[in-house]
Amino acid sequence: EDGRGQIEHLQKVVQMVGLAWDGSNSLCRQLNHMTLSKLPRKQQADYARVPAKSILVNPMLHEVDHVFVPGRADASSTVTSINQLYTCAAIAHLLVAQRIKVWAESGDGMFILRSKAGLALEQPEFVKWNDVKGDPSMDHIHHVKMKRLGRAIEKLLRSYRHEPSRLLDISRHSIVFANISDLTRALGNIITDENVRVERLKNRLDPRHSSDETAGDRDVCLN
Incomplete structure (x- = not known):
């Protein structure tokens, strides 16, 4: 009963956020930044009045x-270069690697530990970030x-009709939690992180999700 209650609470949170994926709103794309020239004239003028030293251009x-x-x-300019995606993803990967530690700390999340004190573990184990942060061993x-x-090119050709803007998981990270709460x-905390x-x-813990589509795996996926 407790587990069911936690799942129902998660469903309510997902609905409140308003970003839930239901299959019909799947066209999440990689977009280019808006150029100043595409803004209405008044907004262009507002940017022109901003001191040049405050905008690093x-x-x-x-x-x-x-x-x-x-x-x-x-929204009218999708990314068309896989090289551009990988360049941006390389930077994003480093930045998010630091943020997930903050998110794991707030939710008592876990990561996989491969080695300890320089020695490889026979079997990787999950450790709570709150228990090991700051521990050099x-x-x-x-x-x-x-x-x-x-793999990205394979996915691009087989599933995405040669559209690089549909590749959303070049950089990916994960946190494991002991319970749904x-x-x-x-x-x-992630959603409210500025x-x-x-x-x-994507809430694959929703009972309505068919686990057959993900080989039995269930998780919550964010883009």
């Missing part, structure tokens, strides 16, 4: 009319690597 970009609006995506917390280029608490913006949420 190479002067050459002004000359070619290629100044981007910080934090604003252009816990020297190899395993994080998921970026998707291999070959901890997961739900961490989920709330350092990231959640675009889509």
